[in-house]
Amino acid sequence: MFVPQNLSNEELLQAYLDLQARVTQFSSIEQELINMRDTLDQELEVYKRMNDFHAEALEVGDVPELLTLTAEYVVDLFECEMGYARVSDVQSNTLVADHLEGGQRNLADRHVSGFRAVRAGTDGATPFAWHEAAERRQPQSSLTLTVVAAVSEVRAGTYTPFSAKKAALFRLFVESCAPYVENIHATAQIQHQLETIRKSELEQRRLSLIATTTHSGVIIADPHGHIQWVNDAFTANTGYALDDVLGLKPKDFLQAPGLNDVETLRNLSRALAAHENVSVDLKNLRKNGEPFYIRLNVTPVFDPEQRLVNFIGIQQDITEGKVNQEQLQAQNEELTKINQELDQFVYSISHDLRAPLLSIQGLLDLIDLDAGQEGNAVYLKMIAESVSRLDHTILEILNYSRNARLDVHPVEFNFRTYVNDLVADLSNLRPDIAVRVDWTGEEVVRLDEVRVGVLLKNIVSNALKYSKQGQEGGEVVLAVQVEQDRCSVRVSDNGMGIGQEHLDKVFDMFYRATQRGAGTGLGLYICKEIVDKLNGTLSLHSTLGEGTVVEFTLPQ
Amino acid sequence: MLQFSSYSTRLVNTRRGVLECLESALGDDLDSASLLIWHASIGHDFQDLVDASREHAPNSRVVATSCCGVVGCEGVSESMKDIALMAVKGDEFAVASCDGFFGHNAYEKSIQLARDLKAQQPGVNMVYFLGSGIDTANDQAIRAFEEVLGKDVTIFGATSSDNMKGLVNYQAVDGKVTEHGAYAVGFADPTLKVETQATHGFVAVGEPLVVTKSTGEVIHEFNGKPAWEEYTRRLGLDESAECGDTIPIGALGEKLSPELAEEYGNDHILRVVTKHNGNAMHYATQVAEGTELWLTTRDEPLIFSEMDRIVEEIKGRMGGKEAVAVFHADCLARGRFLFNRIIKEELVGKMQFPFYVDGACPPWLGMYGFGEFARLGGENEYHNYTTALYVIYR
Numbered sequence: 001m002f003v004p005q006n007l008s009n010e011e012l013l014q015a016y017l018d019l020q021a022r023v024t025q026f027s028s029i030e031q032e033l034i035n036m037r038d039t040l041d042q043e044l045e046v047y048k049r050m051n052d053f054h055a056e057a058l059e060v061g062d063v064p065e066l067l068t069l070t071a072e073y074v075v076d077l078f079e080c081e082m083g084y085a086r087v088s089d090v091q092s093n094t095l096v097a098d099h100l101e102g103g104q105r106n107l108a109d110r111h112v113s114g115f116r117a118v119r120a121g122t123d124g125a126t127p128f129a130w131h132e133a134a135e136r137r138q139p140q141s142s143l144t145l146t147v148v149a150a151v152s153e154v155r156a157g158t159y160t161p162f163s164a165k166k167a168a169l170f171r172l173f174v175e176s177c178a179p180y181v182e183n184i185h186a187t188a189q190i191q192h193q194l195e196t197i198r199k200s201e202l203e204q205r206r207l208s209l210i211a212t213t214t215h216s217g218v219i220i221a222d223p224h225g226h227i228q229w230v231n232d233a234f235t236a237n238t239g240y241a242l243d244d245v246l247g248l249k250p251k252d253f254l255q256a257p258g259l260n261d262v263e264t265l266r267n268l269s270r271a272l273a274a275h276e277n278v279s280v281d282l283k284n285l286r287k288n289g290e291p292f293y294i295r296l297n298v299t300p301v302f303d304p305e306q307r308l309v310n311f312i313g314i315q316q317d318i319t320e321g322k323v324n325q326e327q328l329q330a331q332n333e334e335l336t337k338i339n340q341e342l343d344q345f346v347y348s349i350s351h352d353l354r355a356p357l358l359s360i361q362g363l364l365d366l367i368d369l370d371a372g373q374e375g376n377a378v379y380l381k382m383i384a385e386s387v388s389r390l391d392h393t394i395l396e397i398l399n400y401s402r403n404a405r406l407d408v409h410p411v412e413f414n415f416r417t418y419v420n421d422l423v424a425d426l427s428n429l430r431p432d433i434a435v436r437v438d439w440t441g442e443e444v445v446r447l448d449e450v451r452v453g454v455l456l457k458n459i460v461s462n463a464l465k466y467s468k469q470g471q472e473g474g475e476v477v478l479a480v481q482v483e484q485d486r487c488s489v490r491v492s493d494n495g496m497g498i499g500q501e502h503l504d505k506v507f508d509m510f511y512r513a514t515q516r517g518a519g520t521g522l523g524l525y526i527c528k529e530i531v532d533k534l535n536g537t538l539s540l541h542s543t544l545g546e547g548t549v550v551e552f553t554l555p556q
Numbered sequence: 557m558l559q560f561s562s563y564s565t566r567l568v569n570t571r572r573g574v575l576e577c578l579e580s581a582l583g584d585d586l587d588s589a590s591l592l593i594w595h596a597s598i599g600h601d602f603q604d605l606v607d608a609s610r611e612h613a614p615n616s617r618v619v620a621t622s623c624c625g626v627v628g629c630e631g632v633s634e635s636m637k638d639i640a641l642m643a644v645k646g647d648e649f650a651v652a653s654c655d656g657f658f659g660h661n662a663y664e665k666s667i668q669l670a671r672d673l674k675a676q677q678p679g680v681n682m683v684y685f686l687g688s689g690i691d692t693a694n695d696q697a698i699r700a701f702e703e704v705l706g707k708d709v710t711i712f713g714a715t716s717s718d719n720m721k722g723l724v725n726y727q728a729v730d731g732k733v734t735e736h737g738a739y740a741v742g743f744a745d746p747t748l749k750v751e752t753q754a755t756h757g758f759v760a761v762g763e764p765l766v767v768t769k770s771t772g773e774v775i776h777e778f779n780g781k782p783a784w785e786e787y788t789r790r791l792g793l794d795e796s797a798e799c800g801d802t803i804p805i806g807a808l809g810e811k812l813s814p815e816l817a818e819e820y821g822n823d824h825i826l827r828v829v830t831k832h833n834g835n836a837m838h839y840a841t842q843v844a845e846g847t848e849l850w851l852t853t854r855d856e857p858l859i860f861s862e863m864d865r866i867v868e869e870i871k872g873r874m875g876g877k878e879a880v881a882v883f884h885a886d887c888l889a890r891g892r893f894l895f896n897r898i899i900k901e902e903l904v905g906k907m908q909f910p911f912y913v914d915g916a917c918p919p920w921l922g923m924y925g926f927g928e929f930a931r932l933g934g935e936n937e938y939h940n941y942t943t944a945l946y947v948i949y950r
Contacts, residue, residue: 020762025792027805027853031893034804038892072568079636081599083568157723158598159636 039163046077046169050176053077057180063087063097066184070147070177078170080132080149081159087181091142096185129156134171136178145181147174217294219313225249225272228310237294237317239287250313254284259291268296275300275308281318293322341509396522399454400529408448408533410556415452415487416443419480422456430464433474441482446556451530458523459491459550466514466548467495486536486555494547498540506540527552558648558745560881560948561589562919564628564640570600574608577641587613589643591651593684593741594620594728595923598718599636602726602733610731616643617651619739620728621686621716624888627922632904634892634924636719642881642921646745650676653729653739659693659773659838665738666700673742674704680742682710682750682948684883687738689715689725689926690830693773694938695841698929701740702936711936712752712946714885714925715840720893722799722830725926747950748880751873753866754930754937754944756887757859760809760824760850765790767847773839774832778849782835790851799830804893807941808839808849816933821862824850828887828926828940840927840940852941854894863903863943867910874949879911883946884922890943891924907945 007015053073060066067085074083086098131150137143149170151159162170217234221227227245235241238254245253255265260283271278279297286292294315301310360383416439423435460478468474479490498506502513507528510521524540527550531538534554542548563580567573573596578586592609596602602620609618625634652672657665673680683701687694692715701711716725727737765786769777778786788797791806809824817823827849830838843849884907891900908917928944930937 017763021790021792023761023853024790024805024851027851028792028801031801031805034893037896041892041897075568075599076566076635076637079599158718158721 043165043169046173049073049077050173053173054176054180057177060180060184062188063181063185066177066180067098074147074149074170074173077173078132078149078162078166079159081151081155082149084146084148084150085177086146087185088144088146089142090137090144096143129153129159130161132162132167132170134174136175138178138182141182143182143185145174145178147177214314215317217313217315217317219250219311219315221249221311221313223308223310225311234315237286237292237315238284244287253287255282256285259283259285268298272298272300272311275302281322283322292317292319294318396520396526400522400526408451410446411449412444412446413449414443415445415447415480415482418449418453419456419478419489422453423460423478426457426460426464429461430467430474432469432471433464433467433476435460435464435476436478438477438479439482440480443482445482445487447487447554448534451534452554455527455530455552456489458527459489459552462523463491463493463495463548463550467493486553488551488553490549490551492547492549497544497546497548498542499544503540503542507538557747557950558644558646558743560642560644560919562628562640562642562881562921564626564630564633564638564921566633566635566638568637570596570604570639571608573600573637573639574605575612577639578609578612578643581641581643582613587615589613589616589645590647591617591644591649591741592619593642593644593921594618595623595626595638595640595921596620597625597634597636597638598622598724598726600639602728605639606728606731606733618728618730619651619653619686619741620726621714621739621923621925622718622724622726623714623923623925624717624719625891625924627884627886627904627920627924629908629917629920632891632901640921640923642883642919648677648679648743648745650674650680650742650744651729651739652676652742653727653732653737655732655734655737657687657736657738658691659696659842662687662693663696663700666697666740667704669738669740670701670704673740677742677744679744679746680705680709681746682712682743682748684741684743684946685711685713685738685929686727686740687715688727688734688736689717690722691736691773691832691838692840692927693842694927694929697738698936698938705742707935710750710752710931710946712750712883712885712929712944714923714929714944715927717888717924717926720800720803720888722803722926743948745950748948749877749950750946750948751870752930752944752946753870754928754932754939754942755821755859755862755866756807756826756939756942757855757862758807758809758822758824758826758852758941759855759858760852762790762851764848764850765808767843767845767849770839770843770845770847773842774836775829775839775843776836783837784831784835787829787837795835803828803830804889805853807852807889809852810847810849820932821865824852825932825937825939826852826941828889841938856899859890860903860906863906866943866945867907870945870947871910874947877949878913879918879947879949881919881948882908882911882921883948884920885928885944885946886922886924887928887941887943888924888926889941903943907943911947 053069056069057066060069067087070085071083074080074085084098087096088094089096128150129152131148133146133148135144135146137145149162214231215233217237218231219227219234220229226247226249230240230242230245240253264280264282268278268280277297277299279295281293281295283291283293295318296313296315298311298313300308301312303309419437423437427433427435460476463476467476474494476491476493479492481488496514498513502511505511506513507524509525511525512521528538531552531554536552536554538550538552540548540550561581563577565573565576565580567576578592582588592613594605594609596605602622605620606618609616625632626638626640628640650673652669654665654669670683673683683705685697685701687697694715698711701709716727718724724735727734727739729737729739765778767775767778768780769775775783777783785795787806788795788802791797791802793801806829807826808829809826812820812823812825827840829840832838894900895903908920911918926940928939928942930939930942930944930946932939
């Protein structure tokens with residue numbers, strides 16, 4: 001400022017004050033410039049942070065999250081107390097999404113729709129001092145994004161209302177948000193649809209995977225029981241492919257008369273007719289005729305109206321279990337039989353072995369008491385008979401034991417010579433009886449020689465033992481027939497015969513049809529055991545008073 | 557032995573901001589600190605802030621204050637949504653607080669605060685004091701603390717603020733939020749020392765405004781004229797001008813004694829004024845009639861050179877020791893309303909870099925507020941328009 005030299009003191013003072021005023025006023029002008037620069041800085045900052053928003057918005061996966069981000073950026077960028085963002089569908093006039101809880105939403109709704117600003121988070125009594133709202137609807141979309149920046153009266157003093165430029169920036173921001181909303185909403189809808197499809201496909205794949213990979217056979221049938229689909233396991237189990245059985249009922253090709261008990265089949269039919277779940281064990285036939293066992297579970301499938309649409313049958317092959325069960329049952333029966341025989345054996349041993357011993361003991365006592373008397377010879381003969389009987393019993397037991405313990409050992413030998421020798425030996429027991437051998441076929445056989453010897457000796461000795469006396473015409477005939485694969489021997493006598501009431505027990509252990517003679521009751525039992533062991537057959541026909549015919553056939 | 561850690565961020569959601577600061581400052585154990593000191597911009601909900609703090613760190617004491625922006629190791633931020641934390645571990649501290657803290661009762665309220673601190677920790681050796689920045693008399697607060705705790709106890713801290721509107725500010729202690737409160741944290745760790753210093757870099761211009769009528773810290777008239785009218789006239793503003801218009805350019809300077817001026821690097825200590833009822837105005841301290849107050853202008857080269865000077869002097873007094881924490885109060889008029897972003901960050905860099913330890917900024921909690929405390933002439937003093945650094949070391 002130019003100050004002339006010739007001023008009075010008053011004029012100089014005034015000039016000084018003017019200068020002073022201009023300096024301080026310059027400060028306010030400078031501050032205005034600083035404020036303008038700050039405003040430009042802030043606008044630049046808004047642009048920069050809008051880029052940050054875009055970067056973050058790209059990472060957002062759903063609309064509410066984007067709206068939360070939008071509202072937070074509104075507060076941060078435009079320095080307002082509250083930001084609110086919502087998406088509505090103008091066609092259906094519904095709220096699609098926002099970022100608020102229920103109570104806040106109600107307040108915000110009042111604000112947005114009626115522009116009656118109410119501060120969210122309070123009791124609703126505090127109105128907004130000002131707000132700025134912007135809406136944006138994407139072309140060809142029914143979605144409208146509404147964004148509001150607001151400040152309550154309580155806090156109004158600390159916030160500056162939007163300038164025209166700031167309001168323009170705000171609208172620009174809202175416009176830039178709208179495409180994200182549209183894209184995310186569309187993406188979410190597509191993802192939802194894809195997810196629905198994926199879940200549906202996944203479910204189908206799972207079911208298909210289960211049906212095709214399970215080891216159980218699966219049958220899908222219509223409400224009338226006609227097969228519509230079977231899985232690979234069904235084909236593997238039964239031998240029937242889908243083409244073989246399409247339209248058939250399972251019972252048409254898996255069942256045969258008498259294969260299952262009537263009650264089981266009736267239960268199955270009754271449950272199917274009543275559209276109820278049912279589980280039964282069945283014996284079926286494979287395509288090759290081989291029987292197999294299944295556990296069948298049938299489930300009816302209903303549509304939403306509860307109409308029957310399908311039966312799903314799942315059949316689990318339980319053949320192995322059934323066979324094992326049968327084997328166990330056979331073993332059980334065998335064990336039961338053995339136990340019964342053991343009981344009988346123990347009883348007989350105690351009786352038959354002890355009886356001769358007691359006889360021997362008694363006879364020996366008599367010998368001691370009557371030493372030197374003539375009766376001793378009688379006693380000694382009786383002792384000899386008891387010992388013989390005991391020896392015979394023990395021999396029989398040994399034969400039984402050997403047959404039970406030892407494996408079958410077939411050897412080739414001349415059966416005719418063997419039979420002749422045996423007959424010759426046994427004829428000594430009853431020299432009065434005529435023994436005849438009728439032979440047909442080969443003489444050499446391949447059999448278990450030891451077992452055949454025991455078998456033949458028992459049968460022939462019985463025939464001799466219970467035959468008529470020689471003078472009465474007693475006769476024993478052995479008819480032997482040797483064929484390629486088997487050997488049959490028929491031994492007949494015309495002796496006392498066996499009563500009808502004994503015939504079904506003559507092969508039981510220690511059973512004696514008569515008390516005549518010195519039999520142990522083991523002979524025919526052992527014969528039966530031997531024939532069974534050799535997979536042959538044994539039969540006895542007898543008529544009391546006429547004689548007996550015993551016949552066995554052995555494979556070779 | 558007290559330990560410090562800090563973090564600052566800018567987040568719209570107050571609760572998320574609290575959590576982020578706690579996690580960054582304290583790691584996994586959010587409740588490991590015994591004291592949480594928060595500075596947050598006026599846009600945050602302070603009830604949310606303290607509630608979230610107590611939720612995540614239920615065993616910590618919590619103090620908080622509003623401000624116009626924050627400064628941390630992470631840099632400067634002056635938005636409506638800044639938040640900064642200094643977390644303190646250890647037990648050697650006391651916290652006292654009050655509500656209804658105004659200029660007319662600043663002394664009595666401060667006496668009670670000081671007594672509370674002393675009762676809790678007789679060995680308090682420094683006080684971090686933060687009170688409402690509107691209608692206050694901080695010289696009276698200093699007098700009260702010194703009477704109870706002694707003049708050797710350094711009072712550092714600031715006054716709460718809003719975003720330079722001068723309308724509202726918040727203080728919070730544990731679960732309670734106030735608008736005219738104050739709190740004091742007394743540190744009683746005998747291993748700790750604090751160095752404080754403030755600078756403004758403004759120069760007085762023209763003839764002073766003479767206080768011709770005042771009551772306590774309220775000025776009614778300048779030069780026999782209504783105070784606010786005369787003040788705004790001198791600034792070239794309308795009477796309708798608000799604090800936001802006057803504060804950046806309307807710093808008033810009180811002349812210092814030659815000795816203090818030499819230490820201060822300036823002939824004047826500055827005061828902020830805000831509009832009171834009618835044409836009256838609040839002064840930051842009690843002001844006697846006859847006091848001369850000068851309008852001032854900013855001298856940017858001086859601001860930078862003075863910053864270098866006080867940092868060097870603080871470091872000199874630290875005798876080679878390393879800072880364990882730095883509290884920092886800056887006048888809100890020295891932020892975005894004074895410098896552009898680059899210059900502001902350069903200035904903050906000038907105050908932070910010299911205190912780096914092993915290449916890292918020490919825990920740092922700064923704020924832009926209405927006023928600052930720092931020693932001057934060996935005594936506690938209240939300042940305005942300054943940058944005040946409080947460097948704690950052991």
